[in-house]
Amino acid sequence: MGFPLLSTVLLAPLLMALVICFLPREAREQIRVLAAAAMGLATCLTLYAYAAYDTAVGGMQFTEQIPWVTDLGVSYSLGIDGISLPMLLLTDVIGLASVFSSWNIEKRAKEFFILLLILIAGVTGTFVACDLFIFLLCYEVVVIPIYIMVLIWGSTKRVPKEYSGMKLTIFLLMGSAFMLVGIVSLYLGAYPAGQRTFDIQALIMASQMGNMSAEFQIFVFLLLLTGFGSLLSMFPFHSWSPDGYAGAPTAVSMIHAGVLKKIGGYGLIRLGLMVLPLGAKFWAPLIAGLAMINVMYAAYCAMVQKDLKYIIGYSSVSHMGYVLLGFAALNVVSISGAIANMVAHGIMASLFFSQIGYVYEKTHMRSIPDLKGLAHYFPRVTIGFMLAGMASVGLPGLIEFVPEVTIFMGTIGVYPFFAVIAIAGIIFTALYILRMLAKVLFGPKDEHFAKYEDQKGVEVLPLLLLGLFLVGFGIFPELLMRVIDSGVQPLAPMLAALSDVPMLLGGGF
């Protein structure tokens, strides 16, 4: 085993959080520089891994394994494949950007950065874990800092921050409760006592060997769907998303919308599809229907919002509908699209939140009637908003275009009805995004905003960093697709076999 790259990526933020613990409260400058350094290191290593990942070979690479609780079959086992690598990249990039977005934080900066780093480490852990136990552990690590951060650094607008923090946490925990039951059932159902393991690969093997009956798969998949679905803000479980983002501080909104939500999609693919293919097949029509509702319903809700964060909150619910739709179609193209869309939406939403966060930090306003004509005084923020907005609209040359088109291509043959409705979502997305941009950015000069300064120095970095990926992956989608394809391609035989299984629930709309 060579250099423990993934461990470094995982532990760098944690260790730095530990170091920051011992720094005096007044050393704000040092604290934030150190936090940025840790995230920078993690990001560089991830970029290296991204470049060095051998797509020709595929599968899990950079693996590390240390047995931990052998009796239970738990081991500290890390690895990345074509599905988790983009997620890991997303995590680190957004993590770095979120550190820069929190640069000016005044209140309890030390605690803020400690919690932020723990949060990022937790999210990283969920993506690099090859062991379900580690996965769950890291997931639970994520929840607590979020709650504290919302309560201390959050903001109260439509709903009090206590409410939004509580809602966020409870939904996450509710999701994780279902997930936990599902995962324990998997653990118990996959192998007889004595051979049991939390290793994901082994569970996939068990599934391929037919250790799990169709009924078992269907039941456990439902549990996982409830858990991951509420994480992914699937229709009836979406209401935490706008409220939660609205209450959360900028960095938490960024990480939450950017990556944390994606754990849901990632888990559905990694566990739901790979381990429980029959379950996925059974529930797919339901997921597709809910996905359609997600897309349209959330777009409609976004249309009438007044608060920027609510718009982006609902917009992210709407975009997650595309991810779910791509998942539900259960073919290589659509699933690649779903993964790519998660990356795309992550970059885009966090860019949005970082810009909104900046405006809010300066003006303490984020309600659309209050903000007008920002383009006159905030040209850089305007660029950020435009980039993110145009990406959400699905502009070619920006990151969202290829994933969206890919999802549509994969889906329209499987669920024509749902897909057509969901594709109509692009009109509504354009409508609410452009309305928002028009009202907030453009229009006559408003002297109220003359006293605020545009982003400069470190404050521009989130825009630069996220914008780079937004445009880079947009113009050269193969950079992203190459990796994702190497992760999804191995599923092709299984998906092909699955498409021969008759549809049990509903039927193709």
Added chain:
Amino acid sequence: MSEFALTHAWLIPLLPALAFVVIGFFTRLDKSISAKIAISMISVSFLLALGVLAAVISGPITMDNPLIQKVLWAKMGTLELSMGVLVDPMTAMMLIVVTTVALLVQIYSVGYMEHDPGAGRFFAFLSLFASSMLGLVISVNFLQMYAFWELVGVCSYLLIGFYYYKISAREAAKKAFITTRIGDFGMLLGILLLQITFGTLDFMELKELVPAYIWISGTGFMTVVGLLLFIGPIGKSGQFPLHVWLPDAMEGPTPVSALIHAATMVVAGVYLVGRAYFIFSALPAVMTVIAWIGGFTAFFAATIAITQRPFKRILAYSTISQLGYMMLALGVGSLTASMFHLMTHAFFKALLFLCAGAVIEAMNEEADIFKMGGLRHRMPTTFKCMAVGVLAIAGVPPFAGFFSKDMILAAAAEVSMPLYLLAAATAFLTAFYMARLLFVAFFGEVREDCPAHETNSYMRMPLVVLAVLAVVSGAWGHFAGFGEWVYFGAVQEEHIDFMIAGSSVLLTLIAFALAYEIYVAKRFSAHLLAQRFGILYTLSYNKYYVDEFYTIVRNTFVDKLGAVLYWFDLHVVDGVVNGLAKGVGCLSCVFTALQNGQAQRYVAVFYCGVIVLVAYSVFCAVRILNLLGGAF
């Protein structure tokens, strides 16, 4: 040289894109350097386009034998998305048109944007706009076309909303984007259906597959696909139900209007239909729809144009009308006529808009033509150019519009008499409103408070060049054999049907005379006429209330429904969540009541537990004791 241009055709869209990047990142704040970069890049593109044209004319490339280059853009599973270059005569023609107009518009903008602090940004956007349109033109497959199609849309959004501090500009930009988005939705569906049916989006491959498919499975499904695909052009090219954005698009700087209306954006729809002609031409039902939508739009827009007062709005409706002509030509099966008209129209419409820009700038942003008058004395060059433009659009021989319009009328006459009559009536109306525009604005008395003056040389030069093109392009196309060059299926013979040409020229002249009588000689009162045709005038003046209708639709089906759904979200979905939370809260009230800090309550709870346990163990013990058989 021409060989180099042909193999490096991909540079044509890339260079303006490069200009966009350079200006956007580095020279945004410096007007003159930005302008120089933009103009030099588009000039090189123009030269390359000329080289491509030369290569196409001299080389073996025909409509059936294009040059194709492709690179992989993204790949997932079996789906491969590629980008590339497809050069055939139609492409070459479009490249020339787009680069010429873009180049001239940019030169013009140097003068026009002289005093605007955002000029750097303007040149960046113009470059991107040109780049996207060029990318669309050389598209090798539907996806690339769709991608650049969207880019064109967003560039138009940026440029229409260039004066972002004007609410009207901001709203117009939004309207343009969203209206065309509706079209894009249909088009995207069509593209997706093509992809899942044929497994490819490549034009050349589809050209092989589609006829075979239609031969085997009939036209039913493909008609749906064709209609869906056609929704895109309806939105983009401002055809009837989705034309509303185009008149508003003049809120942008005038050079942008020229570019949008003449060479880029709106003709994209026509070009798409032309490019996918192998699909449409095989579907008679779709062809009929295209023809009728085109014909109707042409007539409909012309009837609106005759009553409008703002200079640019008249031109905007004339654009819709002319685009209707192009669609009509496509619908009646003449790709050649459509493309020919596209080319001539690009030149004379750019000319007209740039003249409009000069006039409006000279009039200090006064757009109402009835507040102008006698401008020919103040702006002689502009007047001459404008007159050429008007003659060209009206179809007076030997100006460009005559040849192309004649070809369309002839094609329509061959297919359907009603369509021909519609087109002829449109020709009459066109001549009338253009003459009205010219007479009202440039003839008559010079107003005393008129600030007009001749424009600067940056703005005059493009006008002259375009005027020349507006004169010669039609005749050149006619005599050089445009039809042998851009065609679909079989080469289209060039000949002028003197019956049709004569009647249309006659109509035009009558219209001119009528306009002269009304607006110059004032033999009839325009006011009285308007009163005489009260309802019709009101309808036309208010653009048949289409905008109002859409506003109602949007308010009801988007905003109201959105509010209802949000209410649902807040009170039902969230209500359930909050209700659950309340339920848990009540439960916790119950449980906190058990622990009110008083020892007695704890004792009570404790004994309740004891009772439950004992009861349970008794329940179990009954069986156990029975098993033991009374051991005690």
Added chain:
Amino acid sequence: MIDIFSLSVMDIVNWSLHVGLAHFLLLAAVLFSIGLYGLLTKKGIISTLMCVELMLNAANINLVAFNHYRPFQDFSGQLMAIFSVAVAASEVAVGIALAFRIYREHGSIHVDELNNMKG
């Protein structure tokens, strides 16, 4: 069906007159329940203490009764009762001291006014 009616009155009288372990256990249960009722309802701290004493007594009856009717060759039941009495005595002592102390601190010995345990 449980055939309760098959038990004749004579059977019940017969059972009642043959005093045995069950009778004592029932007596203890009655005393215990009375004590419990008092414990739950009384406001005065000393009254509750008295009720606790009642309950302890009930437990002692059980111990002694078992020792008497189910002998294990020695007096361990009685011994337990003695220990229990010792514990009860110390409990009363401490309890009354506490009551006294509470009375001095709060000026009242009503249990319902003592909710320091409330979170």
Added chain:
Amino acid sequence: MNEAVNLIHGVVNWGMGTAADLDMGTLIDASVFYALMWVSVLSALGVVLCKNVVHSALLLTASFIGVGCLYIYMSSPFIGAVQFLVYGGAVAILIVMALMLTRRDDMSESNPSRNIWCRVGAAVISGLFFCCMALVTLLTPFKNVTVDLGDSVTGLADMMLTKYIIPFEVAAVLLLIAMIGALVLAKGAHES
């Protein structure tokens, strides 16, 4: 269900012989038991129902004495004596003393109960508890065996000083600690 029926029959039949066993001794036994039982139960009821706390305390003493007599009835005279001494004597006096120390006003309403809901709840709980206990008792087929173990005082002394020496000592220490603790508590630490 059958087993339950059998059990009930078993309960009824067990340990009581037949009607033929009814002789004078049994009747006297029973009447002594019931007399003592009523004394204990009624005075216990009085403890919880009396309004005057002094009456309660006195009735408590009566109940203790009744129970003490029952101990003697169960041929455990030593325990009975301890009961008289400790409960009937020491505890009763202690309680009365405490009452006197903590109460200066009118005694007639000195033993208040909580409100009616509380009392109903308490009655239900204690009633249910009694039912449970009775059920357990009645369902268990005890066999009554009485063995004469000789002098209980000697026996207890033997056990206390041999096998149970440690608990015995611990009990002594406990009493000591309780005494000191009671002193400290009653006196108040800060008033030293």
